[in-house]
Amino acid sequence: MEFRQMEYFLAVVENKGINGAAAALGVAQPTVSQALRGLERELGVRLFHRIGRGMVLSAAGRSLVGPSRQVLRDVAAAAEQLTASDGAIVGRLDIMAFPALTSGTIVDLIAEFCRRYPQARVRFSELEREDNLESLIRDGHCEFAVAHLPLEAGEGLEIVELGEQEYRLVYPAGTELPEGPVRLSEMPDIPMVFVPRGAAMGDAIEDSIRKAGTRTELAVVTEQRESRLPMVIAGLGGSLVERSVAKSMPGQVVERACEPRFLRAYGLAFDPSTLSPVGQVFVNLVHEYLSDESLPDESLPDERLPDERRSQH
Template sequence: MELRHMRYFVAIVETLNFTRAAQRVHVTQSTLSHQIRQLEEELGQRLFERVGKKVVLTEAGRSLLEHVVPILRQVDQAIGAMKATPDDLYGELHIAATHSFNVQLIPLCLSIFLQRLPNLKVAVEELAGDQISERLMSGDLDMGISYRPAIPRGLRFEPLYNEELKLIVASNHPLAKRKRLRMVELNGQRMTLLSPHFSTRQMLDECFEAAGARPQIVAELNAISPMIELVRRTDLCSIVSENALANEPGVKAIPLESPTPVRTPGLLWPPHSERPAASRFMAEIIRDVVRQGIA
């Protein structure tokens, strides 16, 4: 049994609803259901029963709850103690984020961090995911904010949430009035996408193949900002995270389905076990902002 299993279990107990519990712990409902099934298989006991549309805690579930609640309370107390930051903490924090998170999430978290720790200096770089992984491995960075790396390289990845990617077009594009689009409908569409070495592009290529779509890729770029600007100025469309748009004028985002492209953003840590205090505090701020849905 892992800590996440305990938190997922308690979330369902508190809500008695898998959908609301999944929203509370920032995972998909299918992920939550799978994790609970794993827990039940490990314990050899059913923890919940479905009665119609209701979720009911079993006797085994009530017994587990009595043991889990004190454990989580102790863990939360330990985390709270680590968050008690000394006022005289000095030094420099080196972090990097991909463009999607450097638009809104990082500036917001950085403003909170600097208010709490005014004596610390923070160096932030905007890098591609592969570059972040390389810099973490070399020891040049304390932490990264990126998508789950295609090649782990021994890095530790802490998922934050699941993020849906959407089609973007100019406001006057023929597709701009659509409320939703199937991936197969992008067959033959003129597009601009990230270069093939990006993991996001590789994932999109897999989605195109699964849908039987062969879009016409007329421009490949290595950064999101010029890609969005190109969409705004031309008849090209693209696929990006909605977080990367930051209320960009003249651009319309359209949900995709069959399949829906989804990425998992998270925190990336170097392979060594010791994390600097400053990076722990920044990580906790990022978690809080994500949980509250501010960014």
Template sequence: MELQQLRYVVAVAETLNFTRAAERCRVVQSALSHQIAALERELGARLFERTSRRVRLTPAGEAFLPAARQCLEAADRARAEVAAAGGEIRGRLAVGAIPTVAAVDLPVLLRDYRRRHPRVRITLTSAGSQDLIERVRRGGVDVAFLGLPPRTEPKGVRSLRLGGGELVAVVAPDYHLAEREVELRSLADEPFIDFRAGTAGRAQSDEAFAVAGVRREVPFEVSSADFMVDLVRQGLGVGMLPAAYAPRFPDLRVIRLRGAPARVEHLVWDNRPSSATRAFLELVGAGHAGGVSPPE
């Protein structure tokens, strides 16, 4: 079994097309097909069902694919660690972030990292905090920026607190609320636009209203801050955003809250960071009091 064969299997599994897989791997299709057939003979099982109309994984292929990806990732990591020993950082850096990161200027941070380490392949994905924690645990994401309620700590990963802050209410310019600052409980009768129930982004607001002893209605549930803002602009209700993030939308009116919800932003990573991840942690630490201790 050779690494190149594993790459071919992964390429076919992801494209579901032998021709496109061969183009991705920069080989002729006959060579790719021959190598996959040789691997199937070695394994004693077919990995793909192939007809004139479609290609799909067999049950054996479904079982084989995760292990093949792990082997390729391990090989890539081994090469990256050898390069790091010689002073060159390479490999991959998969970054995850909630949409409302405010504790760092993430675009600038990624720019600076790329300038320092141009051989690292950087990717960025946006998701909710709990989803990102799980992706870090599974190895799909190397580092992630989260926002959690103050009493909640990320579990199963290593973490650094980046900072905290209160949420503010945001409304359309012509919304009937005219105050610049109000008690949180006074908004209980307003329709709210917030993140989906059960998410970390929603929990911080729900907890604050619970502490205030009032219930609120959330008729509009969204999955992104941009969608929330779009609905707020139409006067459909009150949105809740971190105070440090709300200035990105100067056309909205901001209402500060007494008894406001709060959140803490965290940077998380797994227990065995790669050289590319360690370099990113060092870069983040250089811009924060206390820094980031080099992972063991």
């Protein structure tokens, strides 16, 4: 197995096909195809299922993604050692983030990192689930993960809180609401779209609405968190979603803060014992950035999940 083969394999994964991989790598499509076929022959397994013109990772292919990314980071770290004499920071930073958290602080951190270290590369991809962070990091799929807190971190993982995300009320366009925050006791009589019971923030929201004496009819209970806003836009009902999600469709929903506010902390998870040199530089930047940040506005009462702390070990 050659380094170039793994690089081409990951390019196909990350660019969703050979055409995209060839364009990203600046090589001809047959070069990528040949490297991929050679890797499959050498390993004796199919890494992709070819479906029409599309390519879907096989089980073997999925198991190779993490180790391949780890190899690329290790090679980049070795290259960094060779260039250390001129002070350049090179290498590859692999960060995965839950979709609702792909804005704000983490984007500011990545932008500052790229400004300071232009020779380093950053891969910023979507974290589909928050309950398997340990395996994603341990298996090399990413070096850092951004997720909601609190979370069950494995032994040895460090979590640094990056901030808090507010949840906002959203209703279909045209819904008449007074200006300013909406008290839970004064929510409009509109069915709601919620996630199933058992989700930490979802339970806190439902319990607070119930304690406020408001009886809300459920329009839809969806396990797909990302489907809440499209369902609101479609007119199925209202919901409470992350502020970044609520602000993502201006004009298509009516959104308001609620009182009390619902705030949920989120943070950066990583294994300090296996950080690459470029990863350690990023951690240093994170601590520097947070030490300069002022405390958030607490002018309104809020609801927080219990036992949230600035760092967990």
